[in-house]
Amino acid sequence: MQNIETVLQLEDEIAIIEAVGTHIWDKKQKTDLNHAEKTFVLIDIFEAAMNEGGLYYFFNNESGDFATEIIQAYKEIEAPKTAILLTKAFQLFTVKYTENTTKRQEVIAKLDEKIISGWEDLDEIFFTEEEEDVVALIVAFIRKNKSKFLNEFV
Template sequence: MKNINEILTLTDEIEIIEAVGTIIWDKKQEADELSEGETNFILIDIFEGAINEGGFLHFFSNEVGDYAREVLEAYKKIGAPKTANIIAKAIGLFGINNFHDELEKRKNAIAKLDENALSGWEDLEEIFFEDEQEEDVVTLIVEYIRNNTSDFNYV
């Protein structure tokens, strides 16, 4: 099933996300350029994976952290301002001008963080996981796809 309209007829939102995700990841592996909507989808997917695997420390300590600002914007674009705010606060714990998009510079900055910043990330993780019920990202992503079908138009 590759037609976005067919995918959107599925009743289970998780099935919709999995179907769209499979197509996007396959497209990405073929080195095709992704649309803005597909890129936002991927950014949220990699962020959620990193956070679920090891929290903000894991996210920022790996290459996916290079895209922290883009991830924040992706959440705004799908209509998830509370999650975007949590990410903004997590970036802010680096201190003014201490967050870097480059992994090695960011790792050096992480090594210099005090315990307050690290415990701040843990506090934000708790809020993130608690607020998932309040801001249903799965539903927001499906609505984003519905409202931007031209970005997800597969033949």
């Protein structure tokens, strides 16, 4: 069993994120997460959606239900460029944004191709430009808030 101090001594940042993520997943099955843990999860939701299919996939699935919270999460880990990129994608909606997946899918189905193209342009920026080292920023966030991440790891 590892504690947060032991995990933070790992040299590989991905290993740190995976250890913390495994703990949070296990904790989520038993109890509510605190704010720092939720921030971690929100970043993970967005990164996974982007890797699955970009902004179109993100907005067209349940992950898009958390768009405003995810923008705030990127600000909290001090990733303003990614927060701005997601804000720009969010602002491309020509109608009031809904956090209801089904209603949002209906809106997306009727969107002008220019909006989808705009998302694709932002996808390209997200994946090709060296905007921010989100992995390093998440690890820094964990280190800065280590008391908020439980010390017991399963």
